Amino acid sequence: MNIRYRFLLIAVLGLAACAPSRGPDSEARTLLQQDQAFARLSLDQGAAAAFAEYLAPDAIQLPERGDAVVGRNAITEGLVPLADYVLDWTPVGAEASHDATLGYTWGRYRLYRKDNPEQVQVGKYLNVWRRSEDDRWRVVADIGNHEPVAPD
Numbered sequence: 364m365n366i367r368y369r370f371l372l373i374a375v376l377g378l379a380a381c382a383p384s385r386g387p388d389s390e391a392r393t394l395l396q397q398d399q400a401f402a403r404l405s406l407d408q409g410a411a412a413a414f415a416e417y418l419a420p421d422a423i424q425l426p427e428r429g430d431a432v433v434g435r436n437a438i439t440e441g442l443v444p445l446a447d448y449v450l451d452w453t454p455v456g457a458e459a460s461h462d463a464t465l466g467y468t469w470g471r472y473r474l475y476r477k478d479n480p481e482q483v484q485v486g487k488y489l490n491v492w493r494r495s496e497d498d499r500w501r502v503v504a505d506i507g508n509h510e511p512v513a514p515d
Contacts, residue, residue, distance in 0.1 A: 390459035390466060394492055397500050398454040398468040410450040411442040419493060419501035427486075427508045438505070450474050452488060466492045466500070472507060484509050 397417070405413035418435040425431050432438050442450075452472035459466035468490050475483040486509035493503045 387459045387461050387463070390463045391457040394457040394459055394466045394468050394500060395454050397492070398452075398457065398470070398490065401502075402452045402454065405450050405452070409442075410445055410448070411439045413450075414442055414502075414505075415439045417502050418505075419495060419503045422501070422503050422505065424505045445474075447478070448474055448476055449480070464494045468492065474509075486510050 401413055401417045404416060415435065418438060420435050421433075422435050422438060423431055423433050424438045424441075432441055450472065451474075453470050454468050455470040457466060457468045470488060471485065472488050473483050473485050475481075486507055488505070488507040490502045490506075491504035492500045495501045
């Protein structure tokens with residue numbers, strides 16, 4: 364084998380070994396990191412801004428009470444009245460499909476007024492993510508449920 368071809372083959376194989384994997388385990392880690400960034404943005408800029416950044420245009424929100432909310436714009440508009448609140452969440456787990464096009468994250472959230480952080484509503488959430496045409500993960504379904512307030 365010609366020395367140039369041998370060098371080229373070694374270089375190509377080396378690059379292939381360094382290429383990021385799109386297997387389900389790797390993508391689950393990526394989803395967890397995306398959800399963590401999503402949560403940080405909610406703390407830094409508010410829930411409406413964070414959801415506007417991370418939701419797919421055709422996303423659906425399934426609130427515990429009330430009807431489904433369809434579309435990124437409708438969901439973010441519904442979050443605007445929460446400007447005096449902090450929506451903070453901690454991703455706990457993630458899974459991704461074998462073809463790395465769908466996945467989900469889940470965790471726990473806390474919702475409280477900025478002026479009264481001691482009175483906290485807590486709950487669990489599940490976000491379904493889809494890889495978009497621009498190769499970004501976007502939330503396509505947001506589902507949450509709160510835990511009942513413990514009696515005093």
